[in-house]
Amino acid sequence: MDFLIFQVPMLTVQAVLDGLLLGILFALIAYGMALQWGVMNIINIAQGDLVILGGYIAYFMYLYGIHPAWGVIVSPIIMYFVGVIIYKLVINKVVDRDLFISILATFGISILFMQLMNFAFGADVVLANSGYGTTMLFDNSVTLPNSKIFSAFISIVFAIGLVIYMKKSKLGRAIRATAQNARAAKILGVDTEKVYAATFGINAALCGVAGALISITFTIHPYMGLPYTIRSFMIVIVAGLGNLPGVAMSGMGLGVFEEFADYILGTEFRIGSVFLLLVLILVYRRFKLSKKREYLK
Amino acid sequence: MNKNIILYAAILIFGVAAPFVFPAFKVQLSILCILIILAITWNVQGGEMGYNTFGNILFYGLGMYLCASVQVGMFFPLAEWTEGGGEKTFVHTPAQFFQGFAVGLAVAAIVPAIVAGLIGYSILGLRGHYFAICTLGLGVAAGEISGGIEIIGAGQGFTTPPFPKVGSLEARGEFFYFCSFAVLIFTFLAVKAIYSTRFKLVLNAIRDNEDKAEAMGIQTMKYKIIGWMISAFFCGLAGGIMGGLVGYIDSTDVAFDGREMGVFMVLMAILGGKGTLWGPVIGATVFHIFKEGFWTFFLGWQYVALGVLIVVIVIYFPEGIMGWLREKYPERFGEVVDEADRKAQVELK
Numbered sequence: 001m002d003f004l005i006f007q008v009p010m011l012t013v014q015a016v017l018d019g020l021l022l023g024i025l026f027a028l029i030a031y032g033m034a035l036q037w038g039v040m041n042i043i044n045i046a047q048g049d050l051v052i053l054g055g056y057i058a059y060f061m062y063l064y065g066i067h068p069a070w071g072v073i074v075s076p077i078i079m080y081f082v083g084v085i086i087y088k089l090v091i092n093k094v095v096d097r098d099l100f101i102s103i104l105a106t107f108g109i110s111i112l113f114m115q116l117m118n119f120a121f122g123a124d125v126v127l128a129n130s131g132y133g134t135t136m137l138f139d140n141s142v143t144l145p146n147s148k149i150f151s152a153f154i155s156i157v158f159a160i161g162l163v164i165y166m167k168k169s170k171l172g173r174a175i176r177a178t179a180q181n182a183r184a185a186k187i188l189g190v191d192t193e194k195v196y197a198a199t200f201g202i203n204a205a206l207c208g209v210a211g212a213l214i215s216i217t218f219t220i221h222p223y224m225g226l227p228y229t230i231r232s233f234m235i236v237i238v239a240g241l242g243n244l245p246g247v248a249m250s251g252m253g254l255g256v257f258e259e260f261a262d263y264i265l266g267t268e269f270r271i272g273s274v275f276l277l278l279v280l281i282l283v284y285r286r287f288k289l290s291k292k293r294e295y296l297k
Numbered sequence: 298m299n300k301n302i303i304l305y306a307a308i309l310i311f312g313v314a315a316p317f318v319f320p321a322f323k324v325q326l327s328i329l330c331i332l333i334i335l336a337i338t339w340n341v342q343g344g345e346m347g348y349n350t351f352g353n354i355l356f357y358g359l360g361m362y363l364c365a366s367v368q369v370g371m372f373f374p375l376a377e378w379t380e381g382g383g384e385k386t387f388v389h390t391p392a393q394f395f396q397g398f399a400v401g402l403a404v405a406a407i408v409p410a411i412v413a414g415l416i417g418y419s420i421l422g423l424r425g426h427y428f429a430i431c432t433l434g435l436g437v438a439a440g441e442i443s444g445g446i447e448i449i450g451a452g453q454g455f456t457t458p459p460f461p462k463v464g465s466l467e468a469r470g471e472f473f474y475f476c477s478f479a480v481l482i483f484t485f486l487a488v489k490a491i492y493s494t495r496f497k498l499v500l501n502a503i504r505d506n507e508d509k510a511e512a513m514g515i516q517t518m519k520y521k522i523i524g525w526m527i528s529a530f531f532c533g534l535a536g537g538i539m540g541g542l543v544g545y546i547d548s549t550d551v552a553f554d555g556r557e558m559g560v561f562m563v564l565m566a567i568l569g570g571k572g573t574l575w576g577p578v579i580g581a582t583v584f585h586i587f588k589e590g591f592w593t594f595f596l597g598w599q600y601v602a603l604g605v606l607i608v609v610i611v612i613y614f615p616e617g618i619m620g621w622l623r624e625k626y627p628e629r630f631g632e633v634v635d636e637a638d639r640k641a642q643v644e645l646k
Binding site: 103266276279283 | 422431440598605611
């Protein structure tokens, strides 16, 4: 076996660290997906495109001379309103319908966003340079860009902030009540329509944060959205709805898996391996459940 | 019955005469045939069985690659062909071309059906949206992976053999048109025959309530796998012809094109009306006309239009054209309507 990763053992450390930092970002996106899935029972295929759109907001701030790290503040605010608008236009008409309808409708939104971003921002791969430099570890054999550490830190801050918000605030309680039983919440005076809009907005805002961080640490491109959707879907089904530590763990696990797949199989199979992993996980779950004569539903 | 025969005869005559009446639209008509085949096959799976898949593009792409690979590989070394890219160091004689294409089509139909049978047991155990997302993943994964395989051209693409000249006759358009039209008729008749058997009722039972169907003693898994295999068989055929028609296979843009073809087939079936025989045919025709119009007049904005179209159809028109017609003229669909009841309904509205 002449794989690079076995010849240079330090690369293992590199891959694990990269994967963990990347995985925290995935977990943040997956958190948003778990939120809307749990509350509204909607699977949003456009999740990844919201991420990329958030990334472009940060990139544009960078182009106009503002440090892209401020995108972490600006992007979620803009994205919240984008999310609410999408909800008002499309999602509120599919909330109570068949799940496939919502999948297909958000697929349409995804295609729409992809192409609009392609028009607006061009089809180039771009990144917003944060200029944070890199940290060298273990005699310079492991390099860690500071921007990755920054992004992981910000993700954790936002995730913890949201958890506290959901626990303490009035809206957070209303969201949780709606998730438990929408009808009962309605009877008790919760405006579920507003709650749904806010949930979708918060999800979009989380995507905005993640997108801004991705534009700083990695690269963005209008057509790169779908893999992020699939990753977050995968993380949520591995962790289960409403299991926040699980989301963080499986997010980091996925990050590490991807880094290793990148080193061992080659970069050209990276995205393919993510999608294959999704299929394998679903099939594994299916066989595990079928032993109890149950199925994924 | 008499009316039906006239209708079928009219379609048949139109189909045979079309390439000579509208010679400029030969390629468009062939693509229309392919689209109708894809919509019909999706309908077997999504409309009748209720298993909404995004993954039939897998069989379509597989068929496309298989047909072209067999056609080349039967006579020349495949690796050298793809390495040469567009450069033609090897030339098929007409006999070789047609033999290769025929064998290729057979392989392109059978292998995807076998693949569907093999993965069917694992994948079809998933239900609802899990199945939809899993098949979406399958299609994209196939595209990404085939884009990394050297022997079928990797990212550079695969040029299918150019159409040979028989004597002084150059009939590429006609050849592919009649191929796709023949396969369309074959598909339609096969599906029509299937729909008149108990098999269709079983599929509908699975769609309506799978647990109950199983409790009634139907081996649902067996029927689901067979249904998917039928779907894959015709998808592969359509892919094989489309590969020859386009002349160039790219992993993510032509073969495993989940963003275009993969969505189109779902959309066409829904637009026409899920779970009907004629729905996909009508849906595909309307969609193709609409699409070509948009692609021509609003070039560049076509995906924006496509996205909006998907959202609008799915939200406001989920029953499709056939569903709408059925609501408007229920007598035509063999439903007995009580006139007084209907008037009362209209007054209520």
